[in-house]
Amino acid sequence: MSRTRTQIVIVGAGPAGLLLGQLLHREGIDAVILERRSHEYVLGRIRAGVLEQGTVDVLDLAGVSARLHKEALVHEGVGIGFQGRRHRIALKQLVGKSVTVYGQTEITRDLMEARAANGAASVYEAEDVTLHDWQGTSPRVTYRKGGVTHEIACDFVAGCDGYHGVCRASVPADKCKVFEREYPFGWLGVLADVPPPWKELVYANSARGFALASLRSPTRVRCYVQCPLDDRVEDWSDTRFWDEFRRRIGEDVAAGVVSAPSIEKSIAPLRSFVVEPLRFGRLFLAGDAAHIVPPTGAKGLNLAVSDVFYLYEALRDHYRERREAPLDEYSPRCLRRIWKAERFSWWMTRQLHLFPGDAFARRMQETELEYLFESPAAQASMAENYVGLPFESAAAGAQAHVA
Ligand code: APR
Ligand code: PHB
Numbered sequence: 001m002s003r004t005r006t007q008i009v010i011v012g013a014g015p016a017g018l019l020l021g022q023l024l025h026r027e028g029i030d031a032v033i034l035e036r037r038s039h040e041y042v043l044g045r046i047r048a049g050v051l052e053q054g055t056v057d058v059l060d061l062a063g064v065s066a067r068l069h070k071e072a073l074v075h076e077g078v079g080i081g082f083q084g085r086r087h088r089i090a091l092k093q094l095v096g097k098s099v100t101v102y103g104q105t106e107i108t109r110d111l112m113e114a115r116a117a118n119g120a121a122s123v124y125e126a127e128d129v130t131l132h133d134w135q136g137t138s139p140r141v142t143y144r145k146g147g148v149t150h151e152i153a154c155d156f157v158a159g160c161d162g163y164h165g166v167c168r169a170s171v172p173a174d175k176c177k178v179f180e181r182e183y184p185f186g187w188l189g190v191l192a193d194v195p196p197p198w199k200e201l202v203y204a205n206s207a208r209g210f211a212l213a214s215l216r217s218p219t220r221v222r223c224y225v226q227c228p229l230d231d232r233v234e235d236w237s238d239t240r241f242w243d244e245f246r247r248r249i250g251e252d253v254a255a256g257v258v259s260a261p262s263i264e265k266s267i268a269p270l271r272s273f274v275v276e277p278l279r280f281g282r283l284f285l286a287g288d289a290a291h292i293v294p295p296t297g298a299k300g301l302n303l304a305v306s307d308v309f310y311l312y313e314a315l316r317d318h319y320r321e322r323r324e325a326p327l328d329e330y331s332p333r334c335l336r337r338i339w340k341a342e343r344f345s346w347w348m349t350r351q352l353h354l355f356p357g358d359a360f361a362r363r364m365q366e367t368e369l370e371y372l373f374e375s376p377a378a379q380a381s382m383a384e385n386y387v388g389l390p391f392e393s394a395a396a397g398a399q400a401h402v403a
Contacts, residue, residue: 001148006153009031009034010033013033018111020311021122024316027316032154034152043105048301049214049216051101051102064110064114075099076090076091080204081202087373094383101216107301127144128144131283139283168289188226188266191263192223205354213253278334293342307338
């Protein structure tokens with residue numbers, strides 16, 4: 001067995017793990033990233049791409065936003081389709097902020113390139129990652145690579161290994177509280193290389209179910225339709241997808257839709273999930289390892305970034321000031337922001353999807369959408385959540401923790 005030591009072992013090379021590694025590297029804090037999959041596999045995953053201003057600010061701070069500022073699209077509004085009409089929520093006008101469209105895949109690529117350029121340690125295809133003594137003062141992480149077992153001693157473990165990872169699974173059930181909501185439908189998503197006929201995202205609530213018109217670039221669209229959970233991708237030819245998409249997205253948008261061949265097609269279930277707390281001794285959870293939001297609010301990646309920013313600040317202040325308080329504050333500080341994003345994502349999901357067999361809920365939905373379209377106050381509330389609620393400063397967090 002080989003034995004080494006570092007300050008932080010980061011489990012998972014998704015956006016959370018890579019971004020934490022980058023921020024810690026710039027602060028001179030050593031970290032090793034252990035990733036179960038290959039570099040290519042991680043880079044190949046298709047995920048969302050709507051960024052809050054706060055997320056762009058953290059990517060700026062991490063020094064990995066040069067390409068983003070060249071290639072990303074900035075949207076000052078978002079469309080909501082309902083009963084054949086489209087209503088624009090003027091984000092910039094209402095709350096002075098916009099959203100940035102830049103694929104999670106591109107962010108992952110930028111972070112991987114920065115880490116390679118830094119020469120910082122990452123182990124891909126690390127098997128059987130196992131945590132030891134994270135409840136004590138000398139945590140260790142073991143893994144196997146190339147038939148050899150390796151052990152890394154460290155000060156802290158950052159669990160950035162997603163919903164199905166080993167870190168949260170290592171915590172005994174009686175040490176944490178789980179909050180969960182499963183939705184009775186999924187999203188069928190299609191990626192296609194065709195210029196988007198829409199200039200801003202359009203979320204549509206139609207009598208046939210939800211649809212979303214999104215994009216990755218001026219030449220690539222990303223579109224979704226609500227589908228039954230037991231549907232299989234094979235049930236959906238490209239033709240069937242585009243026909244259904246046109247029937248839901250609204251006539252004006254539908255007129256410009258081209259039935260392009262899909263380059264990726266997948267079905268994802270919708271879930272709301274939060275674990276409390278996010279810290280267990282020397283183990284800190286961040287990103288999808290701690291929470292899942294339904295994608296309707298475009299909060300998944302943004303929430304992972306705010307966790308990671310808070311964890312970076314907690315570890316930075318701990319090492320600079322040799323204090324425990326910043327570490328104690330991490331979990332409550334994250335949870336205050338996580339629950340607000342969970343609430344918004346749940347609200348968007350409830351407003352925009354077809355829930356089977358609940359006539360009263362349907363009336364509530366229709367009435368709440370009509371109120372949204374008539375009320376600037378309601379639009380401003382939706383807008384401030386969609387563009388991203390402000391980050392809590394470390395000082396405010398400490399104050400809230402004391403209070
Ligand atoms: N050992 C090592 N690595 C692991 C293990 C394990 N046992 N289990 C999972 N991983 C890796 C996965 O292979 C993945 O690359 O951890 C990484 C977790 O990355 P993500 O799932 O992308 O999670 P996160 O970085 O928190 O990013 C959250 O991803 O799913 C989207 O909507 C979500 O946008 C959000 C973002
Ligand atoms: C996407 O572009 O994939 C996307 C955009 C907005 C969402 C969800 C997904 O709310």
